[in-house]
Amino acid sequence: MAQAGPAPERPRLDAAVLLLARALAALAAAAVAALAALVVASVVMRYALGAPFRFSEELAGLLLAMAAFLAMPLTVAADLNIRVTLLPDRLSPPARRALFVFGQLVLAAFGTVFLLEAWTLADFTMARNLKTEQARLVLAPWMIAMVAATALLALFAVWRALRPPPPPG
Amino acid sequence: QTIEWKFNNNYAPTRPESAHVRNFAKDLETATSGRFKITVLEGGAMNLRDADALRWMTIGTPEIAFNWPPFLGRDAPELANLYVYGSVSTAAEHLKALPALEQILAEGYNKAKIGVAGFMGLPIIDATLFCRQPVRSLDELKRVKLRVGTREQVETFKALGVAAQIVPQNELYSALQTGVVDCALYAARFAQSVSLHEVAKHATYTGFPFPPVPYVIMVNQAKHAALPADMKAALAAATARLKEASSDFGKDAAAEKDAREKLRAAGVTWHPDLAAADQEAIRKAALATWKTIAGEAGAAAVANRERILKALGRSD
C-alpha cells in the first residue's frame, strides 16, 4: 500500500503521530484476528460440542467496531483516505494548499461533532452502567475507545493541515 | 395552525400493529378536522432501532412512536423483563397483571424523560417450535439445536438441557435451511412473513405465548408539552381508542387458528401441544430465569417483578 506521508517539517512530532497511529492500527489488527478466532471457535462449539457460545455475536460486533475505529487515525496520518480530487488537481499550488486546509478543517469539524456525540452516548452508557443484552458485556470501555479514536481523527486532521497537501493524483 | 408529527413504526406494513397505527393516525386527523396530522413512517424507514428508543425519543424527531419494552434489554433492563416467556399462559392471567404493568412502564419511560401517551395491546401470540424434523417433546428438543429470540429464552431452555442460541433474524432463514439450527421458537402468526414454513415444516405449540407486554406509545416530552390543550386532549382520546381497538384478546384464539390453517395449507405439519409435564417444566425453568434476570438487572427490576407477581396473586 502506498505510504505517501507528508514531508517532515517537524520530524519528531510527525514520527510520534505515525507511531501512535500505527500502534492503534496494530490493536485493530489484533481485533480482526480475535474476531476471526471467535467466529471459528463459536462454529466449532456449536457444531462439534453442541454448546453454542452465548456471547459470540455481541462480542464479534464490538470487535468489528474496534477494528474500524482504532485504525481510523492511521488513515489520516498516512493519507490513505478516499477523496475526490477533480478540482484540487487542476489548481495552482497555493490555491491547492488553501483548499487542502479547508478540507482538513471539514475533517476536523466532522471528527469533533462525532466525538462530542459519541461522548454523549458514552456518558449515557457509563451513567447507567449499561451492558450488552445477552452476554452482559460492560459497554463503557468500547464506547470510550470510539470517543478516543475519533478525537485522534480530529487532532490528526489539524496536524495534517499544517503539512503540505498530498501530490496531485 | 396545523400540527404535523412523524410517527416512527419499525414494523412491516403488513403486521396488524401497523394497521392499528395507520388507523390511529387517520382517526386523530378526522377527530381534529385535519388540524393534527400524523405521518406514519413504517417498516423501519426512519432507521431508528427499537433497542435505542430511550435515546432517540428525547430528541424531537420523531415526535411519536411505539416501542415494545422487551427490546430495551440494554438500556433499561428493569423494564425489559417485566415478563419473561413462561410468566403467563392465558389472557385471563395477563389481564390481572396489566394495570401494574402499565403503571410500571409509564413510570419507567417518564424517568427516562419520555412521555407516555398510552398503550397498544399486544395480542396473546403463541410461541411455537418450528422444526426441520418432528419435535414433539422436550426430550426430542434436547437432541437438536434451537433458535430463540432473547437472552432469557436462552437461559430458560439451557436450564431445561436444550442447546438454545440466538441467531440474528437476517440469518434465520439460511440457518434453518442448511441446518445450522433445527428449530426456532416463533409465532405462527408471523412465521409466513419470514417464510419460515419453507424451511421448517413441523410445528409444536409450547403451551406459552410470547410475553404479552403491551406496546408503549411514546411521545417526545417537549413536543407534547408544546401542544395546545385541545390537541393534547384529542391525542389522548385517539390513543385511548387505539388501545381499545388493539386489546381485544377474545379474537386471539381465532387468529391463531387461522394462522395455523394457513401454515397447514402451506405444508406445515402440526403436532400435538407439548405435554402437561413438559409445560410445567418450562414454567418452572422460566420462573427461575425471571428471578435470575431480575436479580442481575438490579433493585428496580427485582421490585418491578414483585409488583407483577403480587398482581398475578403469586409468590415465587
Place this chain on the structure above:
Amino acid sequence: MVWTVLAGLLGVTVASGAVLGAALGLTGFAILHFFADGGTQLGVQAVWNVFNDFTLTAIPLFILLGDILVVSGLAGDVYKAMAPVFARMRGGLLHTNIAVCTVFGAVSGSSISVAALAGSVAYPELTKRGYDRAAVVGSLAGGGTLGLLIPPSLSLLIYGAITETSVGRLFLAGVVPGLAAAMLFMAWIWWSAGRNPALAPEEAPAMRLGRALVGMLRIWPLLLLIAAVLGTLFAGIATPTEAAGAGVAAAVLVGAVFGSLTLAKLGEALMSTVKTFAVIAVVFMGAIILAQSISVLGLPQQLLRTVSDLGIPPLAMLALVVLIYLGLGCLFDGLSMMIMTLPVVFPLLTGLGYDPVWLGVVVTIMIEVGMLTPPVGMNLFVLVGISGNSISLGDAARAALPYWFALMALVAIMVAVPGLATGLPDLVMGKR
C-alpha cells in the same frame, strides 16, 4: 429546502477534496442539526449500530482471507496456473474476477463482502501482471453486485421480511438474473479487451491448450478453500457470516501447508486488512450519517408518495420509480435505500400488477446500481480502498459504468421477459 442545503454542502465539501467520509458525514450532521431537532446524536448511534452488526463481520474477514492468499503466495500461484488458459480468451484473467464473484456470491449475502474478497485477491495480482487498473477495478465492482443477486442475499431477505414475500422464491428468482448479469459482464470484458488489448495484456504462452489445462490443476489448493467455505455453509455447519470465518481458518491452513504463510506474513496480512477496512469504514461512516439524516426526515417516502398520486400507466410508473432509485442511488448505500423506499414502492407497483417476486429482484438490481454510482457507491469505495488509492474514485466510477449499464439493461430485459426472474421459482416451487 433540505435538498438545497444537502446539495450545496455536499457539493462544496466533496469538491474541496476533503476526506470523502468527512464530507458526507458533516453534511449529514448539518441536516440532522438544522432539520431534525438537533439530532446529530442519531448519526453517531447509526454508525455505532452498523459497526456492531454481526453480519458485517464478513467484510474484514473476507478482506483478510484474500490478503492471506496473497501474502502466502497462493494467489500468485493460482493466477500463474490459470493464465495460460485464459490468455487465449480476449480479456484474459479479467473473466476470473466475474467467476470468483459468482462463486462467492453463493456464499455471501452482501455485495460489499464479495467485492472485498475478490478485490483483495485479484487487484494486487492482476495489476502485477500488467492488467489495466481501471479495468480490474471495474470488473470487480461490477462482479461484486452478484453478491446480492445470487442467493443467499441480504437484500432479498429484507425485501421478503418487509413485504411478506416468500424468501425461497426470491432466492430462486435471483439465480437466473444473477447468472445473466455475470454473462453480460463477461461479454463486456470480451468486447472491450478486443477493442483495447492493453486492458488485459496477458501473453499467450507457447504451450498447447491441453498442457495449459493440465497446468490449471495446480489451482487445487484454492478449490480446497472454496470447498471448505461452500461446504461449511451448505452442510449446515455455519451461517453465511460464519462461513467467512471458516474461510479465514481454511486460508490459514492452506496457506501454511501449501503456500509460504508464516506468522510474520500473517501479521502483515492483518495490518493490510485493517488499513483497507479502516479506509472503507471512514467513508462508510459518512455515508451512514448522511443516509440517517435523510431517512429520519422521511424524504424519500414523501417523494415517492407524490409520484404515486400521479396516476400514470404501469410502465411509466415503473420507469419513474427506477429513475428515482437512480437519483437516490447516488447518495445512499444499498440496504438503507431499500428500507426507506419499500413501504411505498411495494404497494404502489404490485398494485399496478407487477409481480412481487419479480419486483424484489428488480429492486435488488437497482440497489446494486446505486452501489456503483458516485459519490456514495459502496462497491467503488471498497475497491478504491483495496487499491490503496492508486485509482481515484472518479476513475473507478468511470470503469464501473459499463457494468452499471449492463445492470440497467438487465432491468430492461426483465421488463420484457419477466420469466427471467419468476421462471425458476415457478418451476421449483410450483406456480402461485
